[in-house]
Amino acid sequence: MLAIEGLTKRYPTGDLALDNVSLTVPKGQVMALIGPSGAGKSTLIRCVNRLVEPTSGRVVLGETEITQLGDLALRRARRRMGMIFQEYALIERLTVMENVLSGRLGYVGFWRSWFRRFPLADIEEAFRLLHRVGLDHMVDKRADALSGGQRQRVGIVRALMQNPELLLVDEPTASLDPKTSRQIMRLIIELAKERGLSAIINIHDVLLAQQFAERIVGLRAGRIVFDGAPEEMTPEVLTRIYGEEDWSKTIRRDEDEESKDGGPTAVTDALKVVAAQ
Amino acid sequence: MTTAALSFDARAAARAWRPPPLIESVWLRYTVYLGALLYLVVGLGSVEVNWVRAAEGLERGARFLAAFFPPDFVTHWFDIQEGILESLTMTVVSTVFGVILSVPFALGAARNIAPLPIYLFCRSVIAISRTFQEVIIAILFVAMFGFGPLAGMITLAFATIGFLGKLLAEDIEDIDPSQAEAVRATGASWFQLLAWGIQPQVLPRFIGLTAYRFDINFRESAVLGLVGAGGIGDTLNSSLDRYEFGTSAAILLIIIAIVLACEYASGWIRRAVQ
Amino acid sequence: MPVITKANGARLWMRRSTAGDLATWFGWLLGVALTVVCFQFISEQTIWAFVWDAPRQAGDLLDRSVPPRWDYANELWKPMWDTINIATLGTLLAVLIAAPTAFLAAHNTTPSRVLVRPIALFVIVASRSVNSLIWALILVIIFGPGMFAGILAIGLRSIGFIGKLLYEAIEEIDPTQVEAVRATGASGAQVLVWGIVPQIAPAFAGITVFRWDINIREATVLGLVGAGGIGVQLEASIGRLEWEQVSMILLLILATVIVSEWVSARVRHAII
Incomplete structure (x- = not known):
């Protein structure tokens, strides 16, 4: 569904962020992209919707060659790719509903969006999705009044409002606590499966990637150094991606998954209770 | 999940939803809108424009603009030089005096180190200095000290006290009290407290503000001549009166150049000390 | 290197090195010499x-301006209203021009860094x-005396102020x-x-109200060059040496400025 061929990005500073990356993501596949900081993960997904202009190579979504498009056609194509950000990237001073409706900006004209006159069907869909993620009681709250997990849910809903075929997800859990991280990842996967969307998820938490993705691609210094199923992750693979380190504790083993998951969760729950008092 | 989804009526919610208004209360919202509209009508109505006069003036405006290509630096070069020198000297001396005097006023106007009577006195001096435009103060000082750059210099120094005094006093009020406390705990005197507990904390911003005020003082010195308080403003005014736009253009360009140089220098100083 | 090791091995702490000391003293010397x-x-x-006579002059001035001529206030309401209008309409005019200029000047929103940005920056600086x-002064020559020149003067000066602070705010977003908005497929305007x-x-609202507050002060003196407002009365009263009228005018300005400062502080507080 998404095909990337020979994608290269060299920044004006001379840094080579992506070096001849080729990759295909079939329809409905959730793919995790892991790698150390600066490996080019963010650049890669931003080259897909051309928030970052690639230096060379092709990106093809369905039948459309994204790297060939002019301005207007590019905007049309961007509607088909929902993006979810690390720091949520909500428009802080607008309400939850306005943020969600901003996902429809590619579909409505300027003046309609100026006067917030979105089609009733859009608003209905917004309510349905907000209800689905448990935020329908907060529609008129300002985005900066929300907690991290709530904001990320608004970010997810905004991406889904575009009615995308592909989700580009950039470190969705980097600013969240372990429990919320899992909830958010689960939500993204669920929603992607429900709608049959492909997804590329940048993530640096190897455990989360193993737990939720069906395919893992490892990036190092702008090159793909691993591409396989989560079960194929071994200490050798991690060394190939991240470099030398004792990886034996990082690989997920099913038997201690429960205790591992339960540990931080119990702590965060306790903290929440303390904070609430 | 499905039953919950069924029980939630998205259609009804969507129909009920309205875009959030800028002002929450309906009554207040329309009062503000109506008031703004009314003011615009009345306010614009109070402006009388003599279009015949303006049309005549446009020709003069065109001549004024044309005078910039090229400006005439030569004819009245001596007057220009004199005026600029006066402006610059006024700026230097007034900034120095103003800064020196603003320090005691700032100390007096900081509630955390000054007793109440002194605080009130310093605050009211600062308030008066800030309320009146420099030109008004210059008029009073010209009446007292006679025409010439001295009146202008005193005006600018007085304005500097108000500006620096207020900002510095706020800085002193915002200092980290634990640092001052640590100095006090060593048994330091009040002056030692100033020198070791407070001065290091406010000095960089103080230098930055001084540089900024120098900049402002030069700009202001360019208009004080209009009321006889010395500086380039007088030269500019008389050149405009005599319709010697070439000279006016030259003066304006010199002012802009000096302001730019000052601004660049003060920006550099502020970056260097922070 | 404030710590110096002497020949006999003793270490001496000083605040600055000798050269640094000299440079500092030289700097101070230069500053003092320049001032002198x-x-x-x-x-x-x-x-x-005249200067030595100043205390007597000041006393004389005070004598003649107290008490203020209270009934003169009746002639001042209209000029004061004009002054406020000059400040407000001038600020409005400046906002209309400064806002687009700021977008052209900010390096992250300008359509062209080579062509448009320098022009916008020049407008702001000038x-x-x-x-x-x-x-x-200039505008009175062109449009004749009156409020119109005053509004334009306030407007032209404020473009730079609002434009500069606004474009800095835009660059810091x-x-x-x-x-995120671009990723949704929104158009440039969206x-x-x-x-x-x-x-x-x-930031925009705060800057505007802040400048309006300054403009009230500035507008009080525009009348001195014939650009309308209460400065016209001030000029006339000074010209006729009617100091009790001058003090009345100054009191009124004081009151207006205090009110405008209060309003501007309230508005800024409400925004943040």
Whole structure:
């Protein structure tokens, strides 16, 4: 569904962020992209919707060659790719509903969006999705009044409002606590499966990637150094991606998954209770 | 999940939803809108424009603009030089005096180190200095000290006290009290407290503000001549009166150049000390 | 290197090295010398007899201005209203021009860094360098005396002020919010209105009200060069040496400025 061929990005500073990356993501596949900081993960997904202009190579979504498009056609194509950000990237001073409706900006004209006159069907869909993620009681709250997990849910809903075929997800859990991280990842996967969307998820938490993705691609210094199923992750693979380190504790083993998951969760729950008092 | 989804009526919610208004209360919202509209009508109505006069003036405006290509630096070069020198000297001396005097006023106007009577006195001096435009103060000082750059210099120094005094006093009020406390705990005197507990904390911003005020003082010195308080403003005014736009253009360009140089220098100083 | 090791091995701590000490003293010396030279220049142009007479003059001035002529206030309401209008309409005019200029000048929103940005920056700098009173002088020559010249003068001066602070605010926005809006497939205008405007709206309102407050003060003196407002009455009263009227005018200005400062502080507080 998404095909990337020979994608290269060299920044004006001379840094080579992506070096001849080729990759295909079939329809409905959730793919995790892991790698150390600066490996080019963010650049890669931003080259897909051309928030970052690639230096060379092709990106093809369905039948459309994204790297060939002019301005207007590019905007049309961007509607088909929902993006979810690390720091949520909500428009802080607008309400939850306005943020969600901003996902429809590619579909409505300027003046309609100026006067917030979105089609009733859009608003209905917004309510349905907000209800689905448990935020329908907060529609008129300002985005900066929300907690991290709530904001990320608004970010997810905004991406889904575009009615995308592909989700580009950039470190969705980097600013969240372990429990919320899992909830958010689960939500993204669920929603992607429900709608049959492909997804590329940048993530640096190897455990989360193993737990939720069906395919893992490892990036190092702008090159793909691993591409396989989560079960194929071994200490050798991690060394190939991240470099030398004792990886034996990082690989997920099913038997201690429960205790591992339960540990931080119990702590965060306790903290929440303390904070609430 | 499905039953919950069924029980939630998205259609009804969507129909009920309205875009959030800028002002929450309906009554207040329309009062503000109506008031703004009314003011615009009345306010614009109070402006009388003599279009015949303006049309005549446009020709003069065109001549004024044309005078910039090229400006005439030569004819009245001596007057220009004199005026600029006066402006610059006024700026230097007034900034120095103003800064020196603003320090005691700032100390007096900081509630955390000054007793109440002194605080009130310093605050009211600062308030008066800030309320009146420099030109008004210059008029009073010209009446007292006679025409010439001295009146202008005193005006600018007085304005500097108000500006620096207020900002510095706020800085002193915002200092980290634990640092001052640590100095006090060593048994330091009040002056030692100033020198070791407070001065290091406010000095960089103080230098930055001084540089900024120098900049402002030069700009202001360019208009004080209009009321006889010395500086380039007088030269500019008389050149405009005599319709010697070439000279006016030259003066304006010199002012802009000096302001730019000052601004660049003060920006550099502020970056260097922070 | 404030710690110096002497020949006999003893270590000596000093605040600065010897060269640093010298440089600092030289700097101070230069500053003092410059001030003295400048002061001498001013002194040469001063008739010191007048200056020594200043306390008596001041006393005389005070004597003649107290009490203020209270009934003169009735003639001042209209000029004061004009002054407020000059400040308000001038600020409005400046906002209309400064807002687009700021977007052209900010390096993250300008359509062209090579062509448009320098022009926008030049507009801002030129406007800022020239005092509103000088703008008024020029505009009175063109449009004749009156409020119109005053409004334009205030407006022209404020473009630079508002434009500079606003473009700095635009350059400091969070780029990921803008990126998020672009990623939805929004058009350029939509990115501006949804991604950038909400982020700078509070700064914009704060800057505008702040400048309005300054403009009230500036507008009180525009009348001195014939550009309308209460300065006209001030000029006339000074010209006729009617100091009890002058003090009345100053009191009224004081009251107005205090009220405007209060309003501006309230509005800024409400925004943040």
